[in-house]
Amino acid sequence: MHIHFLDPYRPRPSLVHALDARVKFVLALAFILTCALTPNGAWAAFILLFAIILSVEILSELGVGYVLKRSALALPFMLAALPLLFTVPGETLVRLPAGLAISAAGLERFLSLAVKSWLSVQAGILLAASTPFPDLLLAMRAVRIPRLLVAVFGLMWRYLFVLADEALRLMRARAARSGQREQPGAKRGGGLAWRARVTGSMAGNLFLRAFERSDRIYMAMVSRGYDGEARSLPPPALRHAHWLTLALSLLVFILLLLIAYLLE
Amino acid sequence: MHIPDGFLSIPVSIVLWIAIIIVIGYALKRVGADLGERQIPLMGVLAAAIFAGQMLNFAVAGGTSGHLMGAALATILLGPWAGILVITCVVAVQALIFQDGGLLVLGANIFNMGVIGVAVSYMVYRTVQKFSGGRKWGLFVGGFAAAWLSIEVAALAVGLQLALSGTSPANLAIPAMAGIHALIGIGEGLITVGALAFLYSARRDLVQAGASQAPAGRLVWVAGLLIALALAVASPLASSRPDGLEWVAEQNGFLNAAQDPTYNIIPDYVLPGISNEALATILAGIVGALIVFGVALGMAYARRRRPQTG
Numbered sequence: 398m399h400i401h402f403l404d405p406y407r408p409r410p411s412l413v414h415a416l417d418a419r420v421k422f423v424l425a426l427a428f429i430l431t432c433a434l435t436p437n438g439a440w441a442a443f444i445l446l447f448a449i450i451l452s453v454e455i456l457s458e459l460g461v462g463y464v465l466k467r468s469a470l471a472l473p474f475m476l477a478a479l480p481l482l483f484t485v486p487g488e489t490l491v492r493l494p495a496g497l498a499i500s501a502a503g504l505e506r507f508l509s510l511a512v513k514s515w516l517s518v519q520a521g522i523l524l525a526a527s528t529p530f531p532d533l534l535l536a537m538r539a540v541r542i543p544r545l546l547v548a549v550f551g552l553m554w555r556y557l558f559v560l561a562d563e564a565l566r567l568m569r570a571r572a573a574r575s576g577q578r579e580q581p582g583a584k585r586g587g588g589l590a591w592r593a594r595v596t597g598s599m600a601g602n603l604f605l606r607a608f609e610r611s612d613r614i615y616m617a618m619v620s621r622g623y624d625g626e627a628r629s630l631p632p633p634a635l636r637h638a639h640w641l642t643l644a645l646s647l648l649v650f651i652l653l654l655l656i657a658y659l660l661e
Numbered sequence: 662m663h664i665p666d667g668f669l670s671i672p673v674s675i676v677l678w679i680a681i682i683i684v685i686g687y688a689l690k691r692v693g694a695d696l697g698e699r700q701i702p703l704m705g706v707l708a709a710a711i712f713a714g715q716m717l718n719f720a721v722a723g724g725t726s727g728h729l730m731g732a733a734l735a736t737i738l739l740g741p742w743a744g745i746l747v748i749t750c751v752v753a754v755q756a757l758i759f760q761d762g763g764l765l766v767l768g769a770n771i772f773n774m775g776v777i778g779v780a781v782s783y784m785v786y787r788t789v790q791k792f793s794g795g796r797k798w799g800l801f802v803g804g805f806a807a808a809w810l811s812i813e814v815a816a817l818a819v820g821l822q823l824a825l826s827g828t829s830p831a832n833l834a835i836p837a838m839a840g841i842h843a844l845i846g847i848g849e850g851l852i853t854v855g856a857l858a859f860l861y862s863a864r865r866d867l868v869q870a871g872a873s874q875a876p877a878g879r880l881v882w883v884a885g886l887l888i889a890l891a892l893a894v895a896s897p898l899a900s901s902r903p904d905g906l907e908w909v910a911e912q913n914g915f916l917n918a919a920q921d922p923t924y925n926i927i928p929d930y931v932l933p934g935i936s937n938e939a940l941a942t943i944l945a946g947i948v949g950a951l952i953v954f955g956v957a958l959g960m961a962y963a964r965r966r967r968p969q970t971g
Contacts, residue, residue, distance in 0.1 A: 405758055429666050429765045433674075444949035448956040455960040470760055471665040477829050477837075478668065484830045510828065514667030514763070521666075521760045533757065545689055545701065546746070552705025553712070553750050560706070560713035568717065590851060596719040597855015600729050603717070604738065604856060605864060607710030608703075615702040625698025 404558075405525045413457035413523070417639045418532035419539040419632070424646050425524040429517040431650040435657050437509035442657035443516070449649070450519050457527050464522050471518040481507045530554050535632050548627035556610070563606055567599045662730075662819060662842070663755065663770055666763025670826035677822075678768030684776050685749060691742040704743060708750040711735055717852075729852045732778030732815075733786070733808035737857065738867060741783040741881035748775040769822055773815045777888055781814045782807040783878055784885025800861060800868065801854050808853035809846040810889065816842035817892045824899060831899040839896070 408414065413421070428450070435442045454461045487502030528536075534554075537547050575587075575595075587595070615623075635643075692700050711731040731751070736744035752771050755761035762770045786807040793799020820838035824831035860868050 426764060429763065433667060433671055433765055441949060444953055448953045451953060452956050452960040455957060467760070474665050474668065477823055477834060480830050480833045481828070484833075510667055514665045517666030517763055517765070518760055521756070521764055525758050525760065530758070543686070543689055545693070546685070546750070548701045549705045549708065549746065549750055550754065552701055553708040553754060556706050556709040557712055557754075560709045561716065564713040564716045592719040593848060593851030594855040594858070596717050596729070597852040597857075598859040599717050600714045600731075600734065600852055601856035601859030601863070603714050604707070604710055604734070605860060605867075607706050608867065611703045611706035614706060615699050618702060619698075623698065625701075627701060 404530070405522075406529050407459055407463075407526045409458040409527070411456060411458040411527070413453060414527045416527075416642065417635055418528045419536045419635065420639045420643045421524055421528055422533065422536035422540065423643065425520045427647055427650050428520045431654060432513045432516045432520075434654055435513070438505045439509075439657040439660065441660060442653055443509070443512050445653055446516055447512075450516055450523070453523060454519070457523060459523070459526050464519055464526070467522050468515060468518045471514050474514070475511055478507055478510050481510070538629075539632060544627055544629075552614075556607075556614075559610075560603065560607055564599075564603055567603060571595065571599065662774065662815065663752075663762030664766045664773075664819060664822070665760075666765050668763075668826065668828050669766045669769055669822055670828075673822055673826050674766050674769055677772045681749070681768050681771045681776060684745065685771075688742040688745045692746055695740070696743065700743070704747050704750070707735070707739065708747045708754075711747060711751050712754065719848075719852075729856075730774070730778075730812065730849055732774055733782040733804065733811050733849070733853050734856055736779045736782040736811075737786055737804060737807065737853075738860070741779055741878045744779040744783070745775050748779060773818050773822075777815045777818050778811040780881050780885035781889050782811040782885070783881045784889065785810050787878065787882055797861070800857055804853045804857045805850040808850040809843075812842050812846035812849050813839065814889050814892050817896045818888075821892065821896060821899060835896045835899060 428446075432446060435446070451461065454464050482499045482503045483497050485500055485503035485506055487500035489498045490501050490504060491499045493499065524533075531551070534547055534551050537550065538544065692704070696703060711729075711734075714729050714731055714734075717729060732744070732748050735747045739747060749771050752762065752774050753767060756764055756767050756770065786803040789803030789806060790799050793802070816838040817835060820829070820831070820835035823829040823834045823838075828834075857868060
């Protein structure tokens with residue numbers, strides 16, 4: 398399901414939004430790394446991590462509800478880890494019918510995993526919702542992602558919405574021509590293979606339109622002096638306050654990890 | 662298929678990051694030589710098209726729907742190296758902007774969908790093309806087989822990585838991933854064939870241009886074959902002997918120290934000075950909750966005051 402096509406960026410007059418994108422990018426990654434490195438079952442560390450991300454959410458003025466609602470996205474994948482409940486050896490907590498038993502160790506591992514993944518997703522959402530994409534491109538260049546790849550990202554972002562509109566038009570045209578009924582459960586036209594074939598034609602059509610559009614874009618770029626080199630202004634220097642934020646936050650993460658390991 | 666953060670262990674993530682950095686670095690060089698200055702507009706727009714193409718869905722049964730993933734289509738039309746870069750961009754933007762898949766495990770997701778998906782697609786498609794001698798049926802059979810197998814092998818890789826990370830037992834994760842994606846792959850195959858049929862009648866030159874890059878892709882062909890074979894052999898082995906896999910993982914330090922205290926019901930997060938363990942744990946929990954809400958309240962309070970004080 399990829400219908401959430403709206404730009405996730407939500408402009409707000411907040412400190413989090415004002416923070417340099419490069420600092421935010423590195424801090425989001427560092428936060429996710431900290432979550433991953435925290436030992437399973439270190440509930441104290443998890444609570445502190447949650448406190449950190451929650452306070453950033455409040456600071457960002459995005460609305461905690463907005464972030465939490467979007468963080469439910471990662472939940473379906475929990476199914477993959479669910480067997481841990483039953484397969485990790487350990488003291489039995491609950492006996493279920495059909496010979497299954499939930500072990501304490503399994504529960505601990507499953508819950509830790511769920512918490513880690515949930516906290517990480519929130520960091521990703523905060524980054525995407527508080528940073529405009531062009532600033533993220535700057536951050537990518539700052540962490541030495543090849544300039545050419547960053548240029549492709551930039552162009553992709555610029556045309557994403559154009560092509561999403563094309564895709565929506567194709568779908569509207571299909572709905573108009575095939576008399577699709579709105580009620581759920583109403584019988585669909587044609588067989589499965591036919592429907593897939595129609596969708597395939599639409600995909601081919603979209604691809605062709607994109608291909609021809611890229612030709613026109615290339616011509617337009619060449620006529621404006623493009624010579625294959627992706628040029629951009631040098632990134633502005635980081636302000637002292639942002640350096641300080643970066644250093645202090647990284648220090649907090651390291652301390653947190655130390656505490657988590659020492660307490661174990 | 663997009664793995665979220667937290668589901669892969671750090672060593673697995675790092676190894677796959679290194680792998681994709683090497684592959685992407687090489688792919689950038691190859692594509693730069695093939696496409697020249699056209700590469701930025703072409704790949705940018707086509708990556709956007711693959712992304713948008715994933716919106717196109719069709720009803721399967723009972724409210725579920727199939728949709729395109731596009732690794733095979735991109736490979737067949739663009740050749741392997743550009744295909745890898747396009748899928749890399751799609752997967753990266755999905756993770757960065759839409760949280761489809763995590764950031765720390767982005768390397769793994771790019772590896773599964775970009776590198777494995779593209780290499781296997783290319784290997785299958787080229788092979789069928791060779792057998793068909795460039796006739797029309799080769800396009801469709803090759804397209805379907807490439808799409809189906811690329812999804813299936815990538816799913817096996819996801820299952821194997823989850824098992825290696827100690828996230829999911831191999832004897833469950835691998836058959837489950839393989840089973841579900843055997844069905845999803847059929848949808849992918851049908852859409853890919855539909856797209857190829859459309860392009861074959863509308864712009865035959867495009868379809869044939871992608872396939873003509875024979876010498877450019879021998880490396881990818883071999884890599885695709887090796888990946889497919891390795892996973893085909895490793896997966897049943899791993900799922901029949903999940904303990905063996907865990908043992909290997911432990912020997913290599915994959916299951917790191919983080920998972921050592923698996924036998925403690927309650928780790929040592931008890932307050933000092935309180936002898937009753939259960940009570941201490943409950944108290945620790947309450948203190949933790951108070952910390953969280955104290956921080957949250959403080960933040961909310963500070964934020965409310967800020968507009969007034971300027």
